[in-house]
Amino acid sequence: MDIKDxxxxxxxxxxxxxxxxxxxxxxxxGMIDSFEIVNIVMELEEAFDMEIDPEEITxxxxxxxxxxxxxxxxxxx
Amino acid sequence: MVTNxxxxxxxxxxxxxxxxxxxDSKKELSFGEMxxxxxxxxxxxxxxxxxxxxxxxxxEKSADNIAAFMGVVYSGxxxxxxxxxxxxxxxxxxxxxxxxxxxxxxxxxxxxxxGLEYTGKIVIYEEAVCQKVDxxxxxxIRKQMTDTDPVYVLFTSGSTGVPKGVIINHRAVIDFxxxxxxxxxxxxxxxxxxxxxxxxxxxxxxxxxxxxxGCTNYIIPKSLFVFPVKLIExxxxxxxxxxxxxxxxxxxxxxxRALNKIKPVYLDRILFCGEVMPNKQLNVWREALPDAMxxxxxxxxxxTDACTYYVVNRExxxxxxxxxxxxxxxxxxxxxNEHNVLVEGNEIGELCIRGSGLAMGYYNNPEKTKEAFVxxxxxxxxxxxxxxxxxLVRYNEYGELMYVSRKDFQIKHMGHRIELGxxxxxxxxxxxIETCACIYDDEKGxxxxxxxxxxxxxxxxxxxxxAKVPEYMIPNLVVNxxxxxxxxxxxxxxxxxxxxxxxxxxxxxxxx
Numbered sequence: 187m188d189i190k191d192x193x194x195x196x197x198x199x200x201x202x203x204x205x206x207x208x209x210x211x212x213x214x215x216g217m218i219d220s221f222e223i224v225n226i227v228m229e230l231e232e233a234f235d236m237e238i239d240p241e242e243i244t245x246x247x248x249x250x251x252x253x254x255x256x257x258x259x260x261x262x263x
Numbered sequence: 264m265v266t267n268x269x270x271x272x273x274x275x276x277x278x279x280x281x282x283x284x285x286x287d288s289k290k291e292l293s294f295g296e297m298x299x300x301x302x303x304x305x306x307x308x309x310x311x312x313x314x315x316x317x318x319x320x321x322x323e324k325s326a327d328n329i330a331a332f333m334g335v336v337y338s339g340x341x342x343x344x345x346x347x348x349x350x351x352x353x354x355x356x357x358x359x360x361x362x363x364x365x366x367x368x369x370x371x372x373x374x375x376x377x378g379l380e381y382t383g384k385i386v387i388y389e390e391a392v393c394q395k396v397d398x399x400x401x402x403x404i405r406k407q408m409t410d411t412d413p414v415y416v417l418f419t420s421g422s423t424g425v426p427k428g429v430i431i432n433h434r435a436v437i438d439f440x441x442x443x444x445x446x447x448x449x450x451x452x453x454x455x456x457x458x459x460x461x462x463x464x465x466x467x468x469x470x471x472x473x474x475x476x477g478c479t480n481y482i483i484p485k486s487l488f489v490f491p492v493k494l495i496e497x498x499x500x501x502x503x504x505x506x507x508x509x510x511x512x513x514x515x516x517x518x519x520r521a522l523n524k525i526k527p528v529y530l531d532r533i534l535f536c537g538e539v540m541p542n543k544q545l546n547v548w549r550e551a552l553p554d555a556m557x558x559x560x561x562x563x564x565x566x567t568d569a570c571t572y573y574v575v576n577r578e579x580x581x582x583x584x585x586x587x588x589x590x591x592x593x594x595x596x597x598x599x600n601e602h603n604v605l606v607e608g609n610e611i612g613e614l615c616i617r618g619s620g621l622a623m624g625y626y627n628n629p630e631k632t633k634e635a636f637v638x639x640x641x642x643x644x645x646x647x648x649x650x651x652x653x654x655l656v657r658y659n660e661y662g663e664l665m666y667v668s669r670k671d672f673q674i675k676h677m678g679h680r681i682e683l684g685x686x687x688x689x690x691x692x693x694x695x696i697e698t699c700a701c702i703y704d705d706e707k708g709x710x711x712x713x714x715x716x717x718x719x720x721x722x723x724x725x726x727x728x729x730a731k732v733p734e735y736m737i738p739n740l741v742v743n744x745x746x747x748x749x750x751x752x753x754x755x756x757x758x759x760x761x762x763x764x765x766x767x768x769x770x771x772x773x774x775x
Contacts, residue, residue, distance in 0.1 A: 200745045213486065220488040224518045224697060225354065225715055232717065240492050242519045245464060250488075 190236075190255050191263075195227045197251065215263050222247060231253075234259050266410040270297055271475040279477045281283075285326035286501075287391060287482040293327040300330040300392045305337020305393035306367060308386060312341035314339030316427075317416055317626070321345050321372050322388060328461055329470060331388055332415070340364060341413040343428065344462040347372045351379055357418050357426055360627050363375055366378070367391065410434040416466055416626050419564045426639060429464075429564045430654035431566050438619040440471040442592045446572075447558070449505070449533055451477035453523040454529070455505035458483055458512050464564040465537050469507045478505075488512055490533065491521030498527040505532040505561075508756075509602050509739030510540040517547035518697065523684055526551055536560035536569050538754050539666065539684075541691060543581040556687065561587035561666065565622040565635070565650050570594045571664055575639065582692035586663035594618040596664065597649060598656055603640040605655065611667055614656045615649045622650070656681065674703040676710060679735045686712065689731040695719060698745055701738065702761045712738035713760060715747055 187197075197204045204217050212218050218226065226248075227238055238261065247257045265271070272294070275284075292300070308318065318335045320342050322328045328344075335342040339594045343361060345354060358381060364386040366707050368376065382502075410433040417734030418426040443449070443454040449472050456479050459465035473480040481501045487494040494516065513535060514650035516522060533548065533555055549557060562569035572587025590596045597605060598612040606612035617639065624632035629739060640648040655667040668684025675681070697725055712724070721741045728737055746754035748763070 202745070213489070218489055219474055220515045221698075221749060222746060223489045224515055228697065228716070229521060240519055240524045243492060243521075244490055245486070245493070 189258055190251070192233055193230070193255050193258060194251060196233050197226060197254070200225045200229060204251075211249055212251070213245055213249055223248070230258065232260065234258055265437055267336075267405070267408055267433050268414055268474070269301075269333065269336055269405070269520065270442075271440070271704075272301065272473065275474060275477040282451070282477060283479045284473060284477075285329050285480045285482060287325045288484045292330060292365075293503050297326075297330050297333065299396070299506075301333035301337055302368070302387075302396040302401060304331060304334025304388070304392045304399040305339075305404075307391040307402060307759075308335065308338035308340065308367070309397070309400055311338075311364065311384070313364055314407070315412065315452045316340045317343045317359075317361050319343050319345055319363045319366045320360070321366055321368040321376065323347060323372055324485075326482065327369065327388060330392070332461075335367065335681070337401055337404070338620060339408060341415050341430075343416040343418070345418070346460065346462045347375055353426070354379060357428070358427060360638045361416070362627075363461075363662055385491065391664060400632065406738075408433075410437065411623075413623065414514060417564055419769050427628060427631055428598070430623040431467075431567055432623055435567045435620045435622065436467065436471055438593055439467065439569070439591070440475050440611075443468050443568075444472045444476050444537055445546075446592070447505070447534070447556075449476045449478060450727065450773060452768060453478040453505050454501060455480040455502045455775065456483050456498055456506045457481065458506065458508040459537075460490070463537075464568055465507065465509060466561075467568040468534070469505075471698065475704050484685075487517060491516040491519045495521060495525045495527050498530060499525075502529045503527070504529040505534070506530065506533040507695060509537040510535045510544075511538065511754075513548060514541065514544040517544035517755070521704045522551035522566060530555055532556045532558070536562065539688075540585055541581075542579040542583050542585055543583065543692065546579070547596070549575070559585050561588060561664075563650075563654075566594070566616050567620045567622070570616050570618075570620060572594060573663060582688075584665060584688060586659060586661070587666050588663050591620070594620055597639070598658070598664075599640065605641070609657050609659070611655050613670060614652045614654045614664070616652065617647070617649045621648065636775060672701075674710075676708065677735050679733075681710075681736055683710070686710065686728070686732060686736050688739075689728055689736075690724070691712060693724060693727040693733070696724075698747055698755070700755045700760055700763060702757060704764070709739040710736070710762060711740045713742045713744050713747060718743050725772060 207215050276294040276298040281293050283291045284294045284297050306373045318340045319329045332342045339567050365386050368387045400474050413430045413434050416428040416430050455469045503740040557575040560569035561572045563573045571587045575587045596619040600606050600612040635672050637650050639649045653670045656664050668682040672683040688702045696714045697716040699714035724741045748759040750756045
């Protein structure tokens with residue numbers, strides 16, 4: 187499974203509605219609220235066996251699925 | 264003698280006319296501007312000549328929102344804030360109970376009311392604030408007001424699904440505000456960071472302390488609560504030194520380890536209320552801000568904002584429960600057992616409240632009012648109302664009140680009396696479990712634990728629980744969910760959880 191598929195799987199497990207918003211602005215669409223962000227970060231950290239720096243938990247990095255994929259890729263390097 | 268909340272605004276506006284009172288992401292209102300707008304709105308609404316009626320305030324969360332509340336009070340009526348995100352069907356149910364004199368809405372929000380069955384007056388905020396102030400009329404209205412007149416009605420979810428409108432009068436708001444501002448030494452130099460929605464009772468403390476003491480209240484954009492480092496940067500930028508938040512908001516900051524990166528340097532008083540604050544997350548905060556004061560408050564909407572408080576003053580293990588402490592001043596707490604007698608020792612009983620901070624009852628709902636606002640069973644000599652919270656508590660060895668659970672969470676399972684809250688507390692301390700909630704399937708006699716966090720085998724969770732609770736309290740079913748449902752106030756929606764479970768749709772809820 188490539189990184190993007192894995193990210194999508196994690197996101198949709200936390201909020202199934204993200205499946206319909208793979209191309210949209212997740213924040214504008216209200217797909218990630220303050221409860222979901224905790225679960226998303228935890229699940230991503232577990233799925234990719236890494237830690238996300240709290241300073242990287244920003245609107246820019248979580249705006250879209252693509253932005254989250256980029257964040258993971260940067261961290262995996 | 265202060266007998267009307269408007270006196271707070273008037274006295275503060277006279278002292279600090281140009282100081283920023285409420286600041287949102289788009290604009291700020293000074294005390295002087297707020298006073299003028301409120302009087303203009305009051306003059307506009309009072310042209311109708313009716314008083315002592317509910318006026319719905321339907322506005323985006325903003326500084327103007329507070330001016331709207333005060334404007335309604337100037338008109339001799341009381342306000343009822345309604346969440347602009349609320350589904351129309353629920354608004355309709357509230358309107359059927361409330362039958363408001365008018366709706367006060369901003370231009371933007373009023374569009375969301377299309378389709379509502381309502382034939383009354385709609386006042387547009389932007390127009391009402393342009394009204395010329397009619398001092399004579401406002402004064403004559405004011406002369407007829409007493410501190411037993413309502414200030415607002417807040418709707419809370421009723422267990423039967425029909426929301427109940429809690430009526431709070433001037434006396435109660437003043438009683439709470441005076442206590443809170445004295446107790447926590449609030450002055451005009453303080454900057455509040457508001458988290459709570461204005462349709463939620465938790466906001467009463469920071470809104471009215473701001474009006475009374477002349478603080479500045481920054482209405483924190485909701486989106487910031489998703490990004491804790493940004494949130495703390497905001498607190499620092501605005502020099503916010505006091506917050507009164509729901510525990511979930513503090514937990515997000517702790518869980519995402521934001522305090523390792525940046526500290527809220529001005530914050531010296533952290534108050535929280537509305538649900539149980541877990542020590543696991545509180546300890547992260549205490550470690551980051553060792554000199555700050557942390558206060559756990561407790562209270563239902565029916566007691567204005569809070570009726571007990573506990574200033575955190577000793578160490579707590581991550582899996583210990585935090586006390587809800589002692590009654591606020593001018594409040595008396597009676598803990599009554601099932602025979603309506605005061606509990607002894609560490610016996611569990613229902614927390615009942617007595618004092619000026621009590622609500623007057625539920626609007627247009629004598630049946631529900633009668634159930635919860637009852638004659639003090641310890642007093643047979645004269646009429647005296649207490650409010651039965653439905654919350655079970657006990658005293659600990661320090662004489663502090665400890666929250667146990669909701670009365671309706673108390674179940675009878677295999678002959679044992681069980682508090683579901685106790686299972687939740689135990690489960691939430693298992694490594695890997697972030698949040699959890701328990702429900703009881705009465706028909707099948709099963710305890711079901713839902714949790715968010717690391718996926719674990721059922722038996723792994725059960726084994727961890729065995730170390731903490733008796734065998735008969737081990738859940739029969741353990742379900743890992745992507746998320747728990749929350750209601751509009753940010754509390755876990757257990758009723759919703761039970762509905763989803765009973766409808767057999769839990770698999771769908773689990774995600775893919």
